[in-house]
Amino acid sequence: MNNQNDKGSNPNDNYPINLEVNYPETSSRLLALLGIPFFFLKALLLLPHLIIMWFLNIACAIAAWFALWVVLFTGKYPKTFFDFISGVIRWQIRLNAWIFGLTDKYPPFTL
Numbered sequence: 001m002n003n004q005n006d007k008g009s010n011p012n013d014n015y016p017i018n019l020e021v022n023y024p025e026t027s028s029r030l031l032a033l034l035g036i037p038f039f040f041l042k043a044l045l046l047l048p049h050l051i052i053m054w055f056l057n058i059a060c061a062i063a064a065w066f067a068l069w070v071v072l073f074t075g076k077y078p079k080t081f082f083d084f085i086s087g088v089i090r091w092q093i094r095l096n097a098w099i100f101g102l103t104d105k106y107p108p109f110t111l
Contacts (some may be wrong), residue, residue, distance in 0.1 A: 019093065021102055028104040035101065042099055049095055049107060053088075060088045087111025 035042050043050075067081040087110075094107035 021097060024103060027101065031104055032101065045106075046095060046099060049091075049109070052109070053092065053095065056088050056091070060085050084111065 031042070063081045063084055067078055067085075070076070070078050070081075091107070091111055094103075097103045098105070098107050
């Protein structure tokens with residue numbers, strides 16, 4: 001099968017969402033040391049993020065529900081809802097990458 005995008009032979013190349021995580025050349029030994037016996041300490045450091053994300057996830061669910069109504073009547077997904085929901089998902093992915101040690105860079109407070 002010829003892929004029009006010429007991205008390779010991966011069957012997921014045509015999927016509309018891509019995630020790229022760069023392999024870290026070095027990782028923090030201190031974060032690893034703290035994360036082994038005290039995994040909850042890393043979660044504690046994310047507490048401000050988790051509080052904000054709780055509210056954002058509720059807003060995200062409401063926005064997605066309203067967006068479905070807009071799609072039903074107009075046939076187009078609203079750009080503002082799309083940007084907001086995709087921003088929340090990106091923020092969640094950054095939090096997950098940090099808590100699971102895929103990156104040592106503390107996640108920013110941005111969508």
